[in-house]
Amino acid sequence: MSRKVVRSSKFRHVFGQPAKADQCYDDVRISQTTWDSSFCSVNPKFLAMIVEASGGGAFMVLPLAKTGRLDKSQPLVCGHTAPVLDIEWCPHNDNIIASGSEDCTVMVWEVPDGGLVRPLTEPLVTLEGHSKRVGIVAWHPTAQNVLLSAGYDNAVLLWDVGSGQALVELRDLHPDTIYSVAWSRDGSRLCTSCRDRRVRVIEPRSGRVLAAHLEEPMNLQELDTSSGVLLPHYDPDTSMVYLCGKGDSSIRYFEVTPEAPYLHFLSLFSSKESQRGGGWMPKRGLDVSKCEIARFYKLHERRCEPIAMTVPRKSDLFQEDLYPDTAGPDPALTAEEWFGGKDAGPLLISLKDGYVPPKSREFKVNKSILEPRRSQTCSDGGSPGALEKLTEDVRQLQAMVTEQERRIAVLEAKAAK
Template sequence: MNGMHCLCGIIKWHPTARNILLTAGGDNLIIIWNVGTGEPLMTMDDHLDLIYNISWNYNGSLFCTTCKDLRLRVCNPRKNEVVVERLSPHEGIRPMRAIFTREGNIFTTGFTRMSQRELGLWDPTNFEEPIALLELDTSNGVLLAFYDPDTSIVFLSGKGDSSIRYFEITEERPYVHYISKFSSKEPQRGMGFMPKRGVDVSKCEIARYPDTAGPEPALEPEEWMDGQDADPTLVSMRDGYVPPKSRELKVAKKNVLDTRPSTRKSMSVIDGSSLPPQLLEKLVEEVQNLKATVLSQEKRICFCDLENKLSKYTNGSLNKANSSNAHPNSLLTP
């Protein structure tokens, strides 16, 4: 594939490392990129069927995937391996989704054997039994989970639904707590989750503005590739978020595009020693002819300017002379 997907359907930025991007496509490949250099860092081909979704963990050391083959996998990208997997976290064959929580557990949505929508919470170090498993309703829409690690609240919505449900994930039973829901008259056609840095905190308050992940990465690409891990760099939301005036794409390694040979060269940077003698002589002759042409044109321009001035001077003198020789009565009629 030469580091490219035949059809890219999933794009996930690394939560802490600068310029690290994960992509997955219809070819069932997962590729990790350094977008600062345009280079693919690694490719994983462990998935044998369509990948439904991918979620990084809080510090970006692992990610989990759900797949059409009904398996939930936890992957270590830097070792290019599947750490652990679980077949059929939900017994239904319809698509499921999974996200990492801040504590390192995995929250899943799927279907029961009777096509009821179901929620699950799993410990990836012990995939045998779920921490919690909760039947929700009998709707057909696939549940999409949007997780806020600052408050441990997950928002559930599905295409065709007219409501969004809120759940809080805690370490106390029943672990997944229903909070409330938002209802609308129109069914949902699509959903997205905006970073809280764009929220007007004067109009919306959740848990007294907890700190949230800021725009500055905690690691450079080379540090992450060397095995370092770090939590996201947080910013305060107490008075709202004010973005910096200017942000530049920081690249520690030289961009690969800068090393590509140019197809066009300026005459000022051509090395004369690398040219054949015949071509060099011809270029010198053409330059000398060009100089001579320019010099002759300059002389012609100066001569024309002199002719114009002389013509004006001559015409002016003749006019004065004619005026002085005219008879005072010449303008009178006889």
């Protein structure tokens, strides 16, 4: 009689634990748009979700602690003139988020510490370069202020957000709609999937395609017969891959190893309700005291439910084998260095003593691109000079409000001490 050998793994018994009802976010009208993005992005300070909104596109930003039933008057980020299709927090500044929309623009926003007390309608920067709707935004993992966008015009643009310029435009690499884009860990490569059923590995600055089709898979896993879109998440610290599908009610997770068969199924988390999307918390936002190695924010039709992935351990001590040094919030390169040809891996931090999100960091943007674009004549017949004066008054008022918010933050910090 042969005996089946079970592969040893410290992640074999990882289990998913849904948050209690009072730790969920209720009464959220998740977007009904049919685009296949995750509709959600999260970091150690904020949770952002794309929501239904009248008169344009909007998404909601909540401090992580603001759980429970939300007020219907909750302010939104609502500067787009058409539905928002994708959002992503900046990995180097927890107060900065980018959004792509059907209005063909990308906008970059700054959320104040503590969240929104009024609707946010003025972005830091509006990036215009796509001729059709923008379905994907993705920040560079190690270079500051570098943002990727991909649109229905089959183009990938690489922006220096500080100057508001698209310094690289990849317009001839994809013959059809781009479904997804992912950076390598050091940002030296891109991987894209396209409607033409090809996966491309691209050197982004030169536009050179390093591989255009993967005919022989390293491993083949049959999941189910559903045709829903899969949302993969890879954790380089644990070499684990999590797969959840839109319209599905489960999360499958696997471990990747350097030897064949390379991909090993670990377990499955299932719940009764299917997901419309969801976001993964960066490793620095997890609770290491509970051996939490991942956290998924699952979007229902009217609700967001955090699900913690935990390794069962009896010891209360820090588990070093579960938490190698991980990517921190500091960039390794400037935008100029990366566009100039340099590459660097992430700057790592230890989670041994936990991670405390810093106060909002300064986001440097060329002041000239912050001025709102105005037509030379007013619709009501006003003169260009009057409009310019009004614009200047608004700018001064915005500067005054910003200064007051800064002073309040300083006073709060002093009071806390």
